[in-house]
Amino acid sequence: MVAGLAFCSSAAKASDDPEIAQAIADCERKVSVACGTVGLAYSDPANDQYDIFLSLRFLQEACRGNHAASCGRLALVYLEGSEDIEVDRATAGRFAIKGCSLFDKTACEVAETVFAEASSDQFDAEKALRYRRVNCDQGGWRSCEDLARIYYNLGEFEPAEQVAAKACDPAHSEQRSVCEFAASLRLRREEIERALAERRDAQRRRLAERERASQVVHSFLGQGKYDSAIYAAIYHSRQLSDARIAFEATLQAGALGSVYKDHLYVLDYWFPSGRLNAAVNAEIERRSRGDDCGIYNCTNMPGASSRRWAAGAGRTAASRSSSSASSFQPARMKSAAEISRETRNRYRTAHCTMNNNANRYLCN
Known part of the structure; x- marks a missing residue:
């Protein structure tokens, strides 16, 4: 030195x-x-x-x-x-x-x-x-080489390449090491630039695909096909923003009753809280009540059939049971609400384990 x-x-x-x-x-x-x-x-x-x-x-x-x-x-x-x-x-x-x-x-x-x-x-x-x-x-090329290697070790690759290139003079054989170092840094930069370019191209393609899927959602909304719009948002766009737009439009149009029930279960997990979650669960509950309690006063509830039979025969189910010598007890039947919950849970398991589900994080 x-x-x-x-x-x-x-x-x-x-x-x-x-x-x-x-x-x-x-x-x-x-x-x-x-x-x-x-x-x-x-x-x-x-x-x-x-x-x-x-x-x-x-x-x-x-x-x-x-x-x-x-x-x-x-x-x-x-x-x-x-x-x-x-x-x-x-x-x-x-x-x-x-x-x-x-x-x-x-x-x-x-x-x-x-x-x-x-x-x-x-x-x-x-x-x-x-x-x-x-x-x-x-003009001290040895100092430049040392400086370039320090920059490299610090992860500052651009100044490292610039300094090494400055120190390299191919006409002098003693500077071969710094010239080789400069060349390796240049190749590294070019490889990174190619990888970044490929990543940007892939990202542009993904954005274009998302845009096309979003256009499908908006197309269905323009036709008043709200369930189709929600379906497209869930299974094609797979974007929470599109699902929100479709669901908001459905609520504003008062068309929530047209939405397929399984789609409501998905929306329940995509919107785990807030106003939209409340609207989804209110609709699920409304449909469950409709299944459980009809004109026969909750005909699907356990014991409802026995009560109707006893009422038609002019006696209570209890008196019939006590007068009968049989010890037979009918098996308890699940209510529509219980069946609905089980269906909902099965759907959640299937939906949350989809390999291509972009919203798996909502299932945790």
């Missing part, structure tokens, strides 16, 4: 160089640039007068005066260390932050190295990400 001191260019050849001598004099007068010139020269291993320890004085003075290159060199010196200077990543980080804020490339690279090392006490994921972005923007 960071170039070593051995690769830094020499700012001066020797201490007897008149430019260096003048720079030392100017540095004594607090000229930051002059201090930087001397510090960079003495910290350059290619310089005959190389003295890394002596260079620190000039580099620190220059960095205090906001000389960007001096801050970057100090950061590099403390990052790598030498025979005279111990590695100090904390100090390297401080100089790197300042140097990078002054737009020194070396300082930004050192900052990324210091804060991205997970095993270091200086590890800071937020700062590492920040300086990776800076170095990537400055």
Whole structure:
């Protein structure tokens, strides 16, 4: 990531160089640039007068005066260390932050190295990400590759692809890994786009089918065929909204009596509460009463036949029973209301287990 001191260019050849001598004099007068010139020269291993320890004085003075290159060199010196200077990543980080804020490339690279090392006490994921972005923007392809992989791990696939593509230069073989990564991200995006397009097409087809089914419901309502409209809503449209429209229209037309009773059971479960549920159950109850209690005073209730026979013979069922030697007791017959409830429950079980029932959730 960071170039070593051995690769830094020499700012001066020797201490007897008149430019260096003048720079030392100017540095004594607090000229930051002059201090930087001397510090960079003495910290350059290619310089005959190389003295890394002596260079620190000039580099620190220059960095205090906001000389960007001096801050970057100090950061590099403390990052790598030498025979005279111990590695100090904390100090390297401080100089790197300042140097990078002054737009020194070396300082930004050192900052990324210091804060991205997970095993270091200086590890800071937020700062590492920040300086990776800076170095990537400055053309550091390795920083771009690392940044792209971080975005990928965070699930931010679009910026990951963009950063990886930016870092890829097929002309350089050392960038093969980032180019392959960029290609894999592009293929992933294309596959997702195709899948999304297919999903949108399928959704459009479903919506079109629902619209056609809804048109059938409205067509029946326009013809005054309310039971047919409810049937179409239940078994073709399978949409609660269509069933509501059909049922509301049926109520407004006063045509609830024309609705097939099994359809009422479905509506009872599709509308489990509220005004529509009350209307459905009122109609079911009305029809049940009509079955149970006719002109013979609830002829289908248990014991009704015995009471009619006894009344016709001029005596009560109780006296007949007591005068008879037989111990026969007629089996209790279910009322129409009980039969209706059982039918309703059987219908509910069948309806709620339909594989293609779009309203199964209403049965829970």
